[in-house]
Amino acid sequence: MSPSLSLIVFVVAAALAVVGQLLVLRDGLAGRTPAAGTSVGARVREALWITIPALVLGLTLWGTWRALPSRERVATPVRPAGEPVATRPVPGVRL
């Protein structure tokens, strides 16, 4: 996959995941009316369970952005003529 195509796939797929996650957060944190008798502690725990996957998703997207083959090309300033192109290792970010 070409670097520009991989960037497009990343943007579209990440947008889909982020929109889905934001809708989950919206409904979970603000949208749903808590059931009668729900304690504050239970609501806090509920919010925690909704937030943790969102944070993990955010971290994963950040890691993916760093691993994109196109990222360096986008972020690197124009190099002087004749200077060799920097190469990236094959993706596979180790934890």
Added chain:
Amino acid sequence: MNPSTISSAPSESRTALQDFVSLTKPRIISLLLVTTVAPMFVAGDPTWQQVLLVTLGGYLMAGGANAVNMYVDRDIDDSMARTRTRPIPSGRMGARAVLAFGVAIATAATWLLGRFINPLTAALALGGFYFYILVYTRWLKRTTPQNIVIGGAAGAFPPLVGWAAVTGQLDLTAVYLFLIIFFWTPPHFWALALLKQVDYGRAGVPMAPLVWGERETMNQMLWYTFILLGLTLLPASFGAFGLVYFVSALVLGLILLYGVLRIRRETVWAKPAWWVYKYSLLYLALLFVAMVADRALT
């Protein structure tokens, strides 16, 4: 010798064997094994001995977790039609025997994976076991409608096990395999929960349709399907998979999305809900097969 003794002995032993096998929930494990073994071929080039040992270890660990789960849930299994015929509520097996069996085979799995594969693989498999028993069954299942969201992480350990068995480490692709199963679980399980909500209500399990209502559960299924579709496409962006996987993930995901939309759209949603439940099983298996096919073809 009494002829009736001769004829009944094999039948009784077969029943006991069937009960032991049923404690491990073999049908559910078959999908877990697909999501364990497929990542091994994505991660590298495993030997047949590695595949055999990981399959056996994975079966024993998941089977042990399922048996211990039946022990922990023995007080509510009798109140649900779906679980009433299990060995403990039906009185065919004692609770302690089931617990001992579950712990024994999980211990055997830990030894097998640690001794013949590597410590990380054994630790991950054992982590999945404890997460399922302690976090899902003991803690979340009866306390929050988020039970299967967070608890779904237990079912997401198998690809990490398969990956670690071949590479001895975890990387970004392995994280994606974990997250794909994690975010697949809500639309899959809530489709079943919509259909079995009376059963869950009788057992006092706060599944989403009972707490949030059917409409909100259907909305949540759709939001999680959006996340799932995005997540399944993302590995192609950083070169983990190629075109074969990308097209497969897109087509399979769009079919799932269509199914979930049908549940929300139709007034009589039982049929589409059942369809989504069954298709989501096929979806996950085919998605992992597509990963292997992609690696083999590109």
